[in-house]
Each structure stands twice: as C-alpha cells, then as structure tokens.
Amino acid sequence: MDSRRVLALVKKNMKKLVRDPGTLFLLVLFPVVLTTVFGFAFGGIGESGPQSFEIGLVNLDDSSVHPEWADGFMANLSEKDDIILVIYDDNETGQADLLQGGIDALIVIPNDFGDSCQSYWSSPFDGSSWTNTSIGLYLDSGSLIATIAVPSIVQQVFLSTLFGNAQISLEVPVDLTKPQFISANAFSQWDYMVPGMFAFSAIFITVIVAQSMTVERSEGLLRRMSTTPLTSSDYMLSQSISYMVVAILQVAMIFLTSYLIGYRPATGIAGIGFALMILAVFSLSCVGLGLIAATFSNSADGATGLAFMIAMPQMFLGTFMPLGGIADTIASMMPSKYVTDALTTLFLRGAAIVTPSIWIDLALVITASIAVVFAGILVFERWGRGK
C-alpha cells in the first residue's frame, strides 16, 4: 500500500464531490433537503403505529407446584384480540428484543406467582398469610399507545385469571410493578424516521460509485491509471476511504439539520460516535454494490439505473418505512436494517452505549459490509475493468 497514492485519489474524489453538482446534490444536499422536509411534515406529535401489540412474556413460574395460574394468565392474555403474545425462555432475550423494538412490552411472571395466587384462595380474607409478589412489566416508551394501554390490559387479565370472569376488584396479593419506561417522552413520527434517514442517505453512495466508476472507465481513466505504478488495491482502498468520509459527512449534515429543526436524540456523544462508526462501515457495502452495478453497465446512465435498482430494497426495507409481514422478513437480510435498528435503539430508546444489541448490529453490519465490498472488488476486477 502506498499511502500517498491513496491520499491523492481520495483528494481527487473529494474534489469531485464538491465540484460536480450532481454528486454534491445526491450525497449531501438531498439528504439535508429530505431531512428538512420530513422534519416539518412529520414532526408533529401523533402516532399512526400498529393497533395491536406484540407483548413478550417470560414465565419464571413454570416449574412451580401450581403452574396452572401462570398458564391461565397466559391463556387469558393470548385470548385478547389486540395482543400477540411472544414467549421468551429468559428475561435477557426478552429485554434485548424490547430494546430492539421487536416487542412493545415485556411481562415477567415471577417464580412465586402460582404460590401467591394459591395463598390468596387459601385464605382470601387474611392478607397477612398471602405470599406477596409482583408481575414485572417493561414497556417500550417508543410505542406511545403501548405505554398507555398495556398496563391496564395486564391488570385486567390478571384479575380475570384470579377470579374467573367475575370482575371483582379486591385487594390481591399480586401487584404490577410500576411499569419501567425506558424513556417517558411523547414521540412524533419524525422521531421514528430520523434513525432511518442515515442509512437511507448512505445508500446513495451506491449510485455515485456506480456512476463515477463507469465514467472513469469509459473515459479511459482506469486504463490510463493502470499504466502507472498505482495498484488496484490502492485504487479500491481510495474509493472505500473516500466514501467512508462521505458517509461521516452525511451523518454530520443530517444530524445537524435535524437538530436545527428540533430533533433531540436520546443519546449523547458516544451514541453519535457509534452512529458515525456504523455508517462508515455500512458505506463499504454501498461501495461494493456500486462496484457491482458499474461492472454490469456500459454507460453512466445505465449504471445509475442499475445502482438504484440494487439499492432500492435497502432504501425501503431497511430504513424508515413502516413494515410488516413478508417485507419485515426480507428487511432482516438487509444490512441497512441493522444500522437503523442500532440507531433506533440509541436515538429513540436512549439505550446506553454498552447495550449488547447495538454491538451485535455493528458486528453484523461489519461482516456484511466487508463481504459485500470484497465481492464488489472481485466482480469488478474480474469483469468490470474492461481490459
């Protein structure tokens, strides 16, 4: 590797970014404009989220002598129309999913749940002989309706489990823990969209890479440079570095723009540093896809079209578009989804930087991006150079 050559080419790419109106628009101005427009359009408070809740449940009482109480509670819960029950084996996986936005709430049935219910019926009027316990309840503060609706639903279901359908409200030995909110803000749709803006914008890198590589090839520049001591690995490195810089620039611009119009992420400097890092890595996969698009197109226009086609699924399935069903499944194969997931966890749910799930997201994004960029380089070197 020759750092001076790489640097010279990075400088060249940066000059193009600044001087070529098309590139500047697509990579920098467009994200800023989009952020502004979305910010004003969706910034008002109000949510049009899903009307049914996915509620996670961990049953710590399944090996007790009175498992029927917990079973009954779960059965009653799942009978509710607007609840989709997701059973977890342990608290940790449930918590992790909640943090990722996979579920709206998590209920933890304590291990003395059955004993407690039993103790009530042994002497319903002697409160001192009851075994007191609490059902754990964790809510995703990002899901506005869930935070309002779920506690009362759980309360109601518990009572009907204990008393059958007779709706008597008496003193009982089981209470709900005060719901633990991860953050108690009211969110606007805009707050859900911002984390997706970052990956969405980075995806345009694919288009610019495909375009500029096609142009450099058809203008004879790739051939011209291949008669100098420049190695193709230095060239590819310069492309990767250039677009990492672009990705970082984009994060800064989007962040700044959204901040100016009132967005306040629930994270600090560490979270923003994490965002820069995961997007810099993600930009590699965009470079890789751009190389693949450039390989299979003959003109800059063709490359633009193909690059958009290649990039589209990631744009819409992995960023701020509300998904469900099959789209969700497809999205889980897109690196952009994990970028957005991690940023949602940080910016919306205000999770700490040590939260394992975001590092898992990062690991996935690193793995996928390196694989894609190497695939891109191999494909381009093999078929795309046009020797």
Next chain:
Amino acid sequence: MQFTIEQTLKEAKGSAIEMKNLTKRFGNFTAVDGLRLDIGWGEIFGLLGPNGAGKTTTVNMLSTLLDPTEGEATVAGHDVVKNANEVRKVIGLCPQQPAYFPYLTGRENIELFGQLFSLPSKLLNERIELLAKRVGMEDDIDRRASHYSGGMIRRVSTIMALIHNPSVALLDEPTVAMDPVSRRSVWDFIKELRSQDKTIILTTHYMEEAQELSDRVGIIDEGRLIELGPPQELIDKYEVEDLEEVFVLRTGKRLREGV
C-alpha cells in the same frame, strides 16, 4: 574511439525496448503481426503507418494495457506481461485518446499523476511550472480540464505523460490538434529528452514531424513492419523528396492499384 561512462552504462542496460515476434489478434483479426524491433536508449523512434495499421495496439502492449497474443516485448529489460509492474514504473504514456478528470484543473490532473509516480511534492510543483511553461500552458494550467480546448487537453496530456521524467515515453499522436506554435514547443521538448538519454516512441501522421524528430522510423501496415531505418536513409533509398513520399509509396499501393 572514446568510451564514456554513459556509453558503457547504456550498453550494460541493453535495449530500451525490445519486441520479439510481437503479435496481437482480436478474434480472427491480426492487428499486430510478428513485430521485431530493437529500440535503443536515447533513441526517438517514429512509429508510422496508415489508420488501423496497429500502432496504438503496439503502444498498448508496450504500456501493459494489452497482453500480446504471441511473442514478447520488454521495456527497460522488463517483460511487459511477467513484469508489468516494473514496466509501469519506467514508462510515461500519452494515449491517443487523452484521459483526464474533467472536474480537476490541468494542474490537479498533472499533480495526481505525479503523485501516482510518488514524486515528492516540491519537485512535482517545480516540474509542473517548468513543463507548463515549456508547452505554453502556464496561463491556462489552473482552469478546469472540462473547459479546455482540444489542443490544450493534448498539451496537458503530454505533460501528464512526462511529469515523472520517465526513461521510456510512449507518445501516441501527441501533437494532433495542436497549433503550429504549440507543436513546435512539444518538438523542442522531445528533442531535449533525447539529449537526456530518454527513449521515445512517437506515433504520428505528420511526416514532417517524424522526419524532424526521429532517429529511426518504422512504417507498419496491416500489423507488419514494412520499412525501417533513419528517415534520410529511406528518402535516399527511394530517391524521393521527403518521408511523406516514402510513406505514400510504401503504404499507398492498395489505393493506387485500386484493390
């Protein structure tokens, strides 16, 4: 006879460019057909021939852009296929189609290529100033390449080829589209390179240019070398006025005979 150190070194270095049965086929079509040529250090070699004769294809093989189908070639002793990386360090290519970054200025284009050849920045800046002056580009060197005229691009492209002071320069029609003044300045410059013991392959359709600059010319037609020697020798051999007549005489046969 006097033996200078330079001469001894020159001999020790062998030929600057050696082609042995160099052949390039595109499918069934043979573009370059068994070229055998030895070009010495400090020689300016004029590569002549009608359109489609195979000049650019030959230059492309020497500059490692194309692999020969048959035969071999060495540049400064390095095989163009097996040792392509070494070849790339010693050559300076001025392609027939100038290649440049349109959004960079002339200076930035040249600078970039200088950096690809690892030229230290101080030397690089000095060289740019010097070469720009030599080809009369000093006033326009900081304009965007996309705004250049055809002749300006050619001049910048020539500087890009020579910025790192290569020992072997491959100039494929460098003076096309240049005005007479610019052309003369490039000629002077090429002559100066010869005095520095550089080897130059120059392709051109301007016979007076080839006659003025070349130590030897080779005329190729349909990929084959059909004439080789110093311009004056060829002129004498065919008892004509100038190189142009030699060229017409040797390559125009098909046209004249109406085949």
